[in-house]
Amino acid sequence: MMNRLDTVKRGEAVARPASIAVNDLTVTYPNGFTAVRDASFELGPGSICALVGVNGSGKSTVFKAIMGFVTPTAGQVRLCGLPVEKAISQNIVAYVPQSEDVDWNFPVLVEDVVMMGRYGHMNFLRIPSKKDRLKVDEALERVNMSAYRKRQIGELSGGQKKRVFLARALAQEGRIILLDEPFTGIDVTTETAIINLLRDLREAGHLMLVSTHNLGSVPDFCDQVVLLNRTVLAAGPTASTFTQENLERTFGGVLRNFELGGHALHEDDDARRINVITDDERPLVFYGVKSRKKKNAKKQDAKKKTAKNQDADQ
Amino acid sequence: MDPIGFFSEPFAYDFMQRALGMSLLVGAVCAVLSCYLVLKGWSLMGDAISHAVLPGIVIAFVLGIPLAVGAFAAGLACALLTGYLKYNSRVKEDTVMGIVFSGMFGFGLVLFTKVETDQHLNHILFGNVLGVTTADLIETAIIAGGTLLVVLAKRRDLLLYCFDPNHARAIGLPVNVLHYGLLVLLSLTIVSSIKAVGIILVIAMLIAPGATAYLLTDRFERMLLIAVLVACSASVLGTFISFHIDGATGACIVLVQAFFFLLVFLFSPKHGLLRLRELRDQPGMPAGTIPGPAEPLPALSGRTDGALQQVVDQGGRPADQHHAIEGRHGAE
Numbered sequence: 001m002m003n004r005l006d007t008v009k010r011g012e013a014v015a016r017p018a019s020i021a022v023n024d025l026t027v028t029y030p031n032g033f034t035a036v037r038d039a040s041f042e043l044g045p046g047s048i049c050a051l052v053g054v055n056g057s058g059k060s061t062v063f064k065a066i067m068g069f070v071t072p073t074a075g076q077v078r079l080c081g082l083p084v085e086k087a088i089s090q091n092i093v094a095y096v097p098q099s100e101d102v103d104w105n106f107p108v109l110v111e112d113v114v115m116m117g118r119y120g121h122m123n124f125l126r127i128p129s130k131k132d133r134l135k136v137d138e139a140l141e142r143v144n145m146s147a148y149r150k151r152q153i154g155e156l157s158g159g160q161k162k163r164v165f166l167a168r169a170l171a172q173e174g175r176i177i178l179l180d181e182p183f184t185g186i187d188v189t190t191e192t193a194i195i196n197l198l199r200d201l202r203e204a205g206h207l208m209l210v211s212t213h214n215l216g217s218v219p220d221f222c223d224q225v226v227l228l229n230r231t232v233l234a235a236g237p238t239a240s241t242f243t244q245e246n247l248e249r250t251f252g253g254v255l256r257n258f259e260l261g262g263h264a265l266h267e268d269d270d271a272r273r274i275n276v277i278t279d280d281e282r283p284l285v286f287y288g289v290k291s292r293k294k295k296n297a298k299k300q301d302a303k304k305k306t307a308k309n310q311d312a313d314q
Numbered sequence: 315m316d317p318i319g320f321f322s323e324p325f326a327y328d329f330m331q332r333a334l335g336m337s338l339l340v341g342a343v344c345a346v347l348s349c350y351l352v353l354k355g356w357s358l359m360g361d362a363i364s365h366a367v368l369p370g371i372v373i374a375f376v377l378g379i380p381l382a383v384g385a386f387a388a389g390l391a392c393a394l395l396t397g398y399l400k401y402n403s404r405v406k407e408d409t410v411m412g413i414v415f416s417g418m419f420g421f422g423l424v425l426f427t428k429v430e431t432d433q434h435l436n437h438i439l440f441g442n443v444l445g446v447t448t449a450d451l452i453e454t455a456i457i458a459g460g461t462l463l464v465v466l467a468k469r470r471d472l473l474l475y476c477f478d479p480n481h482a483r484a485i486g487l488p489v490n491v492l493h494y495g496l497l498v499l500l501s502l503t504i505v506s507s508i509k510a511v512g513i514i515l516v517i518a519m520l521i522a523p524g525a526t527a528y529l530l531t532d533r534f535e536r537m538l539l540i541a542v543l544v545a546c547s548a549s550v551l552g553t554f555i556s557f558h559i560d561g562a563t564g565a566c567i568v569l570v571q572a573f574f575f576l577l578v579f580l581f582s583p584k585h586g587l588l589r590l591r592e593l594r595d596q597p598g599m600p601a602g603t604i605p606g607p608a609e610p611l612p613a614l615s616g617r618t619d620g621a622l623q624q625v626v627d628q629g630g631r632p633a634d635q636h637h638a639i640e641g642r643h644g645a646e
Contacts, residue, residue, distance in 0.1 A: 030401065067484050088486045095484040106353060106477050107534045116474050120485035126470040152532035172485060 016080040017045040018092075018175040018207035020066065022232075024075035027061050034230075035061040038075070041226050041235040043209070045175075046202050050218045050238075051211040053228035054251055059211045062228065063178055066209070067093055079176055087176075091120040094174030096165045098181045104154035110164050111149040114139055117171035139170040143197065159190025166194065177201070179210045183217065195221045215277060218242060247277060324557040332451055333443045337549035337567055339451075340510040341519065343458040345545035346465050347503045348524030349537050350496060354476040358408055359393070359497075360520040362415035364504045364513045366392030368422025371438060371508075375431050382453065382505050389501035392418055393494075441512035441564035443553070450509050457506035461499050472496060473534055511564035519545065522571040529582045544574050 025039040036058040043049050053059050064070045065077050068084040079087035087093060094117070117139070118132040128136075140146045143163040148156065153164060162182060169177050183191050198208055198221060209226075212218065218225060218238065225242045226235040227250040234246045261273030324330040351360050367385040374384020392414055399410045426435060437445070446454075465472065474482045475492040483489045500520075507516040527540035552567030559566075580587050 031404075067480070069480070069483060088484065091485060093484050095481055097478065097480060101480070102478065103353075107528065107532045107537050108473075108477060109533065112534070116478070116481060117485070119470070119474060119482075119487065125467060168481070 016082075018205060019044050019078075019080055020176060020207060020209065021078045021081075022062070022065070022075070023077075025062070025065055025072050025077060026074040027058075027065055027070050028073040029070075034073075036065075036228075037231050039228070039232045040075075041232050043207055043224060045205045045207055047224050048198050048202050048208045048210065048222045049224035049226060050222040050242075051209055051226050051228060052215065052218065052242075052247075052250060057229045057250075058231075059228055060180070063095075063180065063209075063211065066176075066178065067095060091172060092175055094169035094172045094177045096162075096169050096177065096179040096182060099158065099161055099185055101180075102153075102161070102165075104161070106153065108153060109149065110145060110151050110153060110156070111136060111140065113153060113164050114149075114167045114171050117168035120172065135171045135173070136167075139167040142170055143167045144193070157187075159186040159193075162186050162190060162194065166197065175206055177206060177208045179208060181211060181213065183212060183214045191217070215247070244275065244277065320558065321554060324554055329444050329446075330553070330557060332446050332448065333563060334550065334553050336443050336446050336451055336454060336510045337553050337563070338546055339454055339458045340507040340516075341523075341545035341549035341567070342542050343462050343503050344507060344516065344519035345523035345527075345541040346462060346538060347500055348520045348522070348545075349527065349534070349541050350465075350472055350476055350524075351500070351520055352524035352528055353473075354496075356500075357517075357521050358411055359396075360500060360504070361517045362396065362411045363389040363392050363497075363501055364516050364520075365415040366418040366422075367501075367504060367508065367513050368419055368438065369425055370422075371433070372422055372425040372429055372431065375433065376429055381433075382457065385505045385508060386501050388418065388422075389504055390498065393497040393501065437512065438508065439512045439514050440562060441508065441510050441515060443510045443563045446509055454506045454509060457502055461502045461506065464495075465499055468492075468495070469534075469538070511567065515564045515568050518568040518571060522568070522575050523548075526571075526575045526578045529578045529585045532584070545571065548574060 020041075020043045022039055022041050025036055026034065027036045028034045039058070039062065051059050051062065061070065065072055066079065066084065068088050077084050080092055082090070082092070114136045115128060115132065118128065118135060119126050122128065122132060137146070140149055143166050145160065145163050145167060148160060148164075153161065156164065166179075166182075182194060186194075195217070198210075201208065202223075210222065219242060222238050222242075224236065225238050227233045227241065227246055229250050229252075233249050234241050259273050259275050261271075324334075347360075351357055367389045370384035370386070370388025370391075371381050372384075373388075374381045377384070396407065396411045396414050399405070399414065400407045403410070434442070436442075471482070471487055471492055472495075474487065475489060475496070479489055482492070503520070504513070504516055507519060511519055523541040523545040524537070526544050527537040530540050531537050548570040549567055552570040553563055555561070555570070556563040556566035578586065583589060
């Protein structure tokens with residue numbers, strides 16, 4: 001009888017569309033520090049949202065509040081319409097940690113880590129069922145890591161490590177996935193692969209909240225953004241919210257802003273300028289450089305290494 | 315001495331049989347706990363709780379309650395007090411722990427000298443496995459057996475808690491229960507070991523087997539198994555050696571464990587010192603460290619003075635920087 005009731009409840013939760021509603025969230029830590037004050041934003045199913053802000057802007061506090069690690073001093077968080085505790089007990093929230101937060105020497109294999117995503121679905125002794133094994137196989141297949149399943153996690157490259165933890169989130173089948181700095185320390189191929197995977201999940205109705213420093217990739221794959229600086233400064237669709245003005249408000253003086261234009265950049269009279277905005281990654285910028293390529297590419301130039309400095313040759 | 319005699323001779327004595335049973339039990343339960351302590355970075359916690367047990371033993375004696383109960387209460391009090399002080403001050407956990415356990419140990423020593431007990435301080439500190447009675451053996455078997463059962467049943471949850479507490483919380487595991495549960499299990503393990511190896515030497519039993527196994531395998535279940543095997547072999551060898559050289563048994567067991575660790579540290583096939591040396595001297599990258607993708611070297615053309623400043627900021631005149639780049643990518 002109990003069991004049947006349980007199943008019905010679980011069924012209901014799965015049917016609920018993914019959503020995050022943060023209302024007037026204030027979090028004050030025991031030492032008196034208020035990390036976030038009166039933050040509000042709402043996100044619906046089938047969305048990838050970037051959580052953008054400087055270090056100390058409250059990104060991780062918002063994550064912690066969503067996962068129930070901190071209790072709001074005021075305001076509330078609801079996930080899929082449920083209070084956080086209830087949502088967590090129903091395995092709604094999956095979390096992909098930052099690489100620095102993981103002990104890579106831990107004696108666990110890739111498949112062990114992914115199986116950890118299934119613990120919430122298992123019995124008291126955590127003995128995997130056939131279904132659990134199947135979900136792990138599927139998740140590994142989906143991130144293209146099946147060949148590495150017997151490797152100890154420290155033997156992987158940065159990108160592979162990230163895929164393993166993504167697979168764990170997939171195996172968990174959470175409809176809300178939180179990703180903490182998923183693009184630090186990974187190669188471009190993995191970044192593209194992860195972004196493609198997130199897009200597929202978005203199609204399937206998942207809701208992903210991505211905290212990121214990587215401003216350049218935000219417009220590529222995030223349809224929503226939340227700009228944070230101890231409170232929510234702006235939240236909404238990327239096209240209308242991820243603007244230079246809002247970013248300047250979010251980052252204050254921390255942001256590096258390079259404006260490039262005129263004849264140094266191209267040989268026609270195009271008056272448009274290129275504006276490079278970055279936070280902690282310092283672009284190396286040369287003055288008065290002639291490119292080997294006739295047509296000067298835009299800011300991708302930052303990644304090309306073919307710059308030749310005439311001044312230096314003289 | 316013939317090898318059969320080495321093992322059979324001590325068995326002629328009842329007290330040696332009991333000593334062997336005791337050290338095997340204690341070795342096994344400490345070994346299992348040690349795997350978690352080593353992975354969680356809680357070695358000092360074992361140290362702290364075991365020292366803090368002393369005042370509990372003396373107070374239990376004064377009150378006339380079982381010494382194990384007093385010891386357990388004091389050990390747990392140390393763990394809780396450490397947590398409380400850390401949460402309410404800016405001082406780091408290991409510092410707080412150092413103060414709490416040394417304070418409690420000092421208090422225990424003072425109490426001990428003021429109270430007339432039938433206990434020998436040496437036996438509490440270093441154990442007296444040759445003097446255990448059958449009742450002691452049964453008591454230890456119950457505590458150690460219960461602890462082992464709980465740890466092994468919940469080994470996966472405890473491991474996940476050590477590995478990634480955030481994920482554990484996110485999937486709804488009761489992280490606080492796991493945290494304090496592990497502390498309770500640790501306290502119980504220490505209490506069950508006092509008669510055999512004492513509160514000082516138990517620390518070695520709570521670290522060495524796990525550390526040894528950690529250097530031998532990359533799978534947790536195997537690590538548990540290896541740790542227990544290592545600890546039990548050390549218990550047997552140490553007990554027999556102490557019989558033949560007429561030395562302190564607890565100390566002999568600990569010494570054998572340390573010797574095992576040293577062997578593995580040097581000769582472990584995958585993580586041993588010699589293997590690491592070998593890998594380092596090999597041309598090319600050592601196995602297990604897969605080189606990450608080379609960072610793309612950012613170069614951006616522009617005419618911003620701030621940008622020029624950037625180049626200078628990065629530790630050199632623009633010209634130097636430029637040559638460095640040319641050198642690095644000359645092959646292109």
